[in-house]
Amino acid sequence: MLYNIDAVATPSDSKNSSSRTSANNAGVFVSNEDLKAVAKRLRRHIVTMIGRAGSGHPGGSLSAVEIVTTLYWKVLRHKPADPHWADRDRFILSKGHAVPMLYSVLAECGYFPVSELTTLRQMDSRLQGHADRTATPGIEMSSGSLGQGLSFAIGIALAGRLDSEGYRVYVLLGDGECDEGQVWEGAMAAAHYKLDNLTAIVDNNGLQIDGWNCDVMSLAPLEKKWEAFGWHVINVDGHDFDQLIGAFKKAKAVKGQPTVIIAHTVKGKGVSFMENVAGFHGKAPNKDELEIALKELE
Amino acid sequence: MPEEASMRDAYGETLVELGKINPDIVVLDADLCPSTMTKYFMKEFPERSFDIGIAEQNMVSIAAGLAASGKIPFASTFAVFAPGRCFDQIRMSIAQPGLNVKLVATHGGLSVGEDGTSHQAIEDLSLICSLPGFTVIVPADAIETVQAVKAVADYQGPCYIRLGRPKLPLVYTEDYRFELGKAVTMRPGTDATIIALGIMVAAALEAARELDSQGINCRVLNMPTLKPIDEAAIIKAADETGTIVTAEEHMEHGGLGSTVARVIAKHRPVPMEFVAVRDTYAKSGKPAELLERYGLTARDIVNAVNKAIKRKVKS
Numbered sequence: 001m002l003y004n005i006d007a008v009a010t011p012s013d014s015k016n017s018s019s020r021t022s023a024n025n026a027g028v029f030v031s032n033e034d035l036k037a038v039a040k041r042l043r044r045h046i047v048t049m050i051g052r053a054g055s056g057h058p059g060g061s062l063s064a065v066e067i068v069t070t071l072y073w074k075v076l077r078h079k080p081a082d083p084h085w086a087d088r089d090r091f092i093l094s095k096g097h098a099v100p101m102l103y104s105v106l107a108e109c110g111y112f113p114v115s116e117l118t119t120l121r122q123m124d125s126r127l128q129g130h131a132d133r134t135a136t137p138g139i140e141m142s143s144g145s146l147g148q149g150l151s152f153a154i155g156i157a158l159a160g161r162l163d164s165e166g167y168r169v170y171v172l173l174g175d176g177e178c179d180e181g182q183v184w185e186g187a188m189a190a191a192h193y194k195l196d197n198l199t200a201i202v203d204n205n206g207l208q209i210d211g212w213n214c215d216v217m218s219l220a221p222l223e224k225k226w227e228a229f230g231w232h233v234i235n236v237d238g239h240d241f242d243q244l245i246g247a248f249k250k251a252k253a254v255k256g257q258p259t260v261i262i263a264h265t266v267k268g269k270g271v272s273f274m275e276n277v278a279g280f281h282g283k284a285p286n287k288d289e290l291e292i293a294l295k296e297l298e
Numbered sequence: 299m300p301e302e303a304s305m306r307d308a309y310g311e312t313l314v315e316l317g318k319i320n321p322d323i324v325v326l327d328a329d330l331c332p333s334t335m336t337k338y339f340m341k342e343f344p345e346r347s348f349d350i351g352i353a354e355q356n357m358v359s360i361a362a363g364l365a366a367s368g369k370i371p372f373a374s375t376f377a378v379f380a381p382g383r384c385f386d387q388i389r390m391s392i393a394q395p396g397l398n399v400k401l402v403a404t405h406g407g408l409s410v411g412e413d414g415t416s417h418q419a420i421e422d423l424s425l426i427c428s429l430p431g432f433t434v435i436v437p438a439d440a441i442e443t444v445q446a447v448k449a450v451a452d453y454q455g456p457c458y459i460r461l462g463r464p465k466l467p468l469v470y471t472e473d474y475r476f477e478l479g480k481a482v483t484m485r486p487g488t489d490a491t492i493i494a495l496g497i498m499v500a501a502a503l504e505a506a507r508e509l510d511s512q513g514i515n516c517r518v519l520n521m522p523t524l525k526p527i528d529e530a531a532i533i534k535a536a537d538e539t540g541t542i543v544t545a546e547e548h549m550e551h552g553g554l555g556s557t558v559a560r561v562i563a564k565h566r567p568v569p570m571e572f573v574a575v576r577d578t579y580a581k582s583g584k585p586a587e588l589l590e591r592y593g594l595t596a597r598d599i600v601n602a603v604n605k606a607i608k609r610k611v612k613s
Contacts, residue, residue, distance in 0.1 A: 133366075133395045140366070145390045148359045152391055155363020155371075158348065162324070162369070182387070185356035193348075 030073050032241045038108065039069045043270045044297045045104035045117050051290035053121040056129065059280040060174055061101035063205040063238070063265040068105050070244040071170060080110040083137045089167050090156050092141050094149020095174035095203065096130040097282065102139070103127050111138040147180030149173065150200060154190050157198040168252065169198045176208030179217050184229065190258040191230025199251040200231075200260040203238065205267035207278045223262060231260045238263025271296055300467040300500075303440035306404050309461060310335025312447040313372060317343050323451065326361050326373040328354045334374035334404045355384040358401075362391035365398045370451060377403035377419030377460055381426045392456045393429040399457075400450050401426075406436070406460040407547030408575065408592060409497055414582040419460075420575050424552025426458045427525050433457045433478070434525040436546075438499035439468045442522055445476030453478060460496065462547075464585055467500045469520070479523045481531035487517030490603050490610075491535035491542050495521045495554055498545040498573070498594065505599035516603060524554055529561050536566035541606040545573040545599050547589075569609035571602035 042065050050056035068091075072078070076089040093102050100120060107114045112126065119125035126135045130144025141152050153171035160167050177183060190198055202222070210216045219225070226233050232254045236243040244263070251259035267281070268274030271293040274285075285293055317323050317339055324346045331337040331349060340347040350357040354375050361371040373380070380403050381388050392399045406419045426434050433455060437443040443461060450457040469484065484499065485506050494502035499520045506516040517539055519531060535542060542562060544555040555572040562570060575592050589595055 141363075142390055142395045145386050148355075148387055148391050151356045151359030151387075152363040152366070154356075155360040155365070156367050157363075158360070159324075159364050159367030159369050162346065163367075182353075182355045182359070185350075185353040186359075189350055189353070189356055189360065192351075 035069050035073060035241050038073060039065045040297055041108060042069065042101065042104040044294060045107070045114070046100045047271060047285055047290060047293040047297070049100055049103070049117045049120040050284045051287070051293075052118055053284060055121060055284050056100055057097040057282045058100070058271070058274060058285065059207065059267040059277070059282075060095060060098040060203065060205065062269045062271060062274065063267045064098055064101050064172060064203045065269065066239045066241060066244060067172065067201055067203060067263050067265075068101060070241060070248065072105050072109055074245055075248045076170070077167070078109075080106075080138070083111060087165065087167055090140050090153070090169045092143075092149045092153045092156070092169065092171040093131050093139070094143055094153075094171050095146065095177050096143030098172075098174070098203075099128075099131045102131065103136070106136070106138040109138075112136070146174070146177040147182040150183055150186035150190070153198055153200075154186055154193070154195060157190070157195045158193060160197055161195070167197070170201065171198070172201050172203060174208075175202055175204045175206065175213055175219060175222070176216075178202065178219055178222065179208075187226065187229040187231065194256050195258045196255050198258045199248070200258065202260060202262045203265055204262050205265045207267045207276065207281065209278065209281050211278050226260045226262070230257055232257050234259060234261045236261060236263050238265035239269060302465040302467050304465045305437060305440050305443040305461040306333070306335040306463070308440035308443040309402060309404070309447055310338040312444045313339040314342050316448065316451050317346065320370065320451065322368060322370045324348065324364055324369045324371050326350055326357050326371055328352055328357045328375045328379070330375055333376070334402070336372070336374050354379045355387045358384045358387040358399075359391040361399045362395070362397050365392075366395070370398060370400065372400045372402055374402045374404065376417060377406040377422040378417055379403075381422055381458070382419070385425055388426070389429055393431055396431050396455055398454055400459070401457070402447070402459045402461065404461045405463045407462060407497060408580050408588040408594065409547060409585040410463050411585040411588065412582045415579045418580055420547075420549045420580070421552070422460060423524060423546070423548050423554070424556075427552065427557065429456075431456060432525060433523065434460075435523050436460045436496040437522055438494075438496060438520050439466050439470055441468055441470040441472060441474055442476055445474065446522060449476055449478050462497050466497060469499050469503060476522060479526055479528060481528040482520040482522070484518040484520050485516070487515045488539055489515045490607055491517040491519060491539045492545060492599060492603065493519045493521050493532065493535070493542060493554065493558055494545040495524060497547050501594070501596045502545050502599055504596035505603065508596065508600050509603055514603065514607065521554060524557060527557050527561065529565070532558055532561045533565045536562055536568045541569045541610040543571045543573060543599060543602045543606050545594070547594055548574055550574040550576060569606050571606040573598050573602050
């Protein structure tokens, strides 16, 4: 099961960081067991860095771990040693509060040292509280004000098509984020411009700050909404690597319209006391909680 | 009467000219291309044109994505909608990352006329100037518009150009060369300085002629680049003429007057007067009627200069 990976990070042990900065890992085989190991490391990074920072957003970071693991280790063509490589596939994090998840990915890939993760949210750190494209290698868009990422991704996809570049654009949205009207402005435009080089993923963990989506502001029927806006829709279990890999493969094959992968996930996934708890959207684990979380993620 | 010309036509035609030279220039509009005059570019280069429909927020973030991919996007709508309707998108998608987007907003100020309050941008300069790193330009006529549009195309970074709806008298001749960040002395003078931008430059020149007949020798500065403002020209004017009157088709808060006052207070405190819209919204009316009603005529500038000079004598 080889993908068209010109250059990917290998899921090697985090101690062997030098091997991960190579740009020549063409066609590296990555097994599901490897992916699971990466996902576990990412989760450990996420809770640790947020715990140490004393603030941050663990819930929506943990729910998206398998999605981004699949993307960065199986799907994206990228070169950690050359973040501005012109032919790279672009990953846009629209739900910018989940940036600890992306920092963990980028560090594991070798965009910057894993040791830097502990600087999250500190003065003068490159790892700001929300995504900042001017600060961090590998971050494509400054986000944190919800609703803008799909539109930004459309701009990149349009530019890629104008220049006949082969890169693909991936944008990760939160389900709560779909409350924002701009998401639907973007959904309309992407379909209008038939952007089949664009794939959106909705991290459908069902929760937002004030509670369950269905109680705060119902999104249902989410799938039908995207379909009605002209998108090809794929539903997956957002924690199942086989389903995610299959969905990204299918998205690439769909022509003439953009694809949205609605990834059904669990907010706070992997840490028992955070799972499906809205309160852990934007709250750091305390010292004891961090200890328990890390034990669960051993 | 001096010759009149449309700034919007000048913008549209210049875009086509730039598009021929630079394949990276792309144009976005939000269903207003016959009004903003991006229609000329859209006809000439359909593959590089994106009408986003009535969705200004979407347009702004798409423009940012294009800029992040090496394009030079010119995105246009009315000045009430950008920056008003999509301020946060401009802030996070363009200003914070410092992306190379050119927002060209038309129908600025009260001279929009009969469309009324909803379409009269009198806060846009205040909003856009509040964003770190934005270059803000308000041309005074069609000739300056052409020059300013070319200048921002060559400049790397976020820019906002505000244009008016009606045809305006030309205050420049074709040999004029706009320089980013520089004030232009339209008329020398020693008794007072009028600093104006946009539509008010012609009014300032008319006021200076009237003041001349009253024996008052008034300097007129055009300040096409509102941000970053030409501090040296302001300080020099304060030093040499001892009082300053600003004139703008905008709220008194946060536009040209506020910016000049900040420079003056910091470097050379002299008496100042402000010709601007007071803390109010306007209404439907003919452009000339509105400018008259809300105190934006040459006569208002003359009165302000007289008041400022009196204060100068006292101080």
